[in-house]
Amino acid sequence: MTTSPSFTPASDGIDPRQVPFKTLASGAKIPVIGLGTFGSDHVTGQQIADAVLDAARLGYRHFDCASVYGNEHLIGHSFRKMIDGGVPREDLWITSKLWNDKHAEKDVIASCKKSLEDLQLDYLDLYLIHWPFPNYHPPGCAPDYHNPDATSYVHESYMKTWRQMEKLHAMGLVRHIGTSNMTIPKLDLLLRDAKIKPACNEMELHPHFQQPELFQYVADHDIVPIGYSPIGSPGRPERDRTTEDTVDVEDPVIVKIAQRLNVHPASVCLKWAIQRGQLPIPFSVNCKNYLSNLKAVISEPLTPQDMQAIAKIDRNCRLIKGQVFLWKEDQTWEALWDLDGKITPA
Numbered sequence: 001m002t003t004s005p006s007f008t009p010a011s012d013g014i015d016p017r018q019v020p021f022k023t024l025a026s027g028a029k030i031p032v033i034g035l036g037t038f039g040s041d042h043v044t045g046q047q048i049a050d051a052v053l054d055a056a057r058l059g060y061r062h063f064d065c066a067s068v069y070g071n072e073h074l075i076g077h078s079f080r081k082m083i084d085g086g087v088p089r090e091d092l093w094i095t096s097k098l099w100n101d102k103h104a105e106k107d108v109i110a111s112c113k114k115s116l117e118d119l120q121l122d123y124l125d126l127y128l129i130h131w132p133f134p135n136y137h138p139p140g141c142a143p144d145y146h147n148p149d150a151t152s153y154v155h156e157s158y159m160k161t162w163r164q165m166e167k168l169h170a171m172g173l174v175r176h177i178g179t180s181n182m183t184i185p186k187l188d189l190l191l192r193d194a195k196i197k198p199a200c201n202e203m204e205l206h207p208h209f210q211q212p213e214l215f216q217y218v219a220d221h222d223i224v225p226i227g228y229s230p231i232g233s234p235g236r237p238e239r240d241r242t243t244e245d246t247v248d249v250e251d252p253v254i255v256k257i258a259q260r261l262n263v264h265p266a267s268v269c270l271k272w273a274i275q276r277g278q279l280p281i282p283f284s285v286n287c288k289n290y291l292s293n294l295k296a297v298i299s300e301p302l303t304p305q306d307m308q309a310i311a312k313i314d315r316n317c318r319l320i321k322g323q324v325f326l327w328k329e330d331q332t333w334e335a336l337w338d339l340d341g342k343i344t345p346a
Helices: 045-058 072-085 103-121 157-172 184-193 213-218 252-261 265-276 287-296 304-311 333-338
Strands: 021-023 030-031 062-064 093-098 126-129 177-180 201-206 224-228
Touching: 045 072, 045 287, 072 103, 093 103, 103 157, 126 157, 126 201, 157 177, 157 184, 184 213, 201 213, 213 224, 252 265, 252 304, 265 287, 265 304
Parallel strands: 062 093, 093 126, 126 177, 177 201, 201 224
Antiparallel strands: 021 030
16 A cells, blocks of 8 residues: 555554444445544644544544534545545545534535535545534533524424435435434434435443433434444533533443453443444544554453443433523423433424
8 A cells, every 4th residue: 555644554553454344234334433523622623633644544444523513624634644645535434414503405415515625525424414403502602502593303394404415315425324313203203204214323322321222223223323422521511511420431330340451441431332333433632542442442342241230330321411402491401302202392
């Protein structure tokens, strides 16, 4: 493989061919671990772009992006260096997402094209609707921010957005389309009405928030679960922190397993995720951390007893509650997640 001065594989990295993959219903193969690119309001876009390029040198080939992160125009230079440096485009799996203020029919295709331009790509492997609500919040907003124009979930409106996603697929601009932050009743309606079914659903998943019902639902419908906040999102924004939150990597069960394997507790969280069947996308700009995360994929697996022990520590602790997307002043974040099995009405 020829390389350019801008991209040289790291001597201490992992051969990407060693990283297992998950096969989608389409037959496409997606690496089981990706690098998240949301800087949580405290990491610069250039730091993230640099981490993306360095992670590729170390063996990462799966990258999870989004227009709202505000860094795709910088990450695009990293992708260009990879590809120009000899990494075949088909070896990369690159995801982006449609932000909430671009749900209108006239905006979907244009927004995707803007992401492609910023990322310096001809196509995306996966394009997700980031949230099922068209409710916008400004970057760095306060925890109690409320958009006066916010609305509830309206399936007819969501399907208009989804039809444009299907058009993107037909145009060849995206290889797969999917959902994020969805619930079972919303997915029921989408699966009923979609011409192209979602290939993946991105959802919060970690040992203290295992979402067993939704996890099983997507698996039963050949939808691959992609798990964000897989180690408990220690760097999440202040607006997403509450006193009730628990810390996965401090759980005694996780710590005990980590001590036995001589790894960081974060590695145990990632091993659990992959062996369970979800694809974790941990974020870090620390080389030591994202290399350790990648090594967790190919090193000693958890035992069946470990997996059973972790299954018992689910605390139903949602960290990314989404309260800034609520449409009524007197609502609590639970209204977003249809906890009673029914879509919360307007």
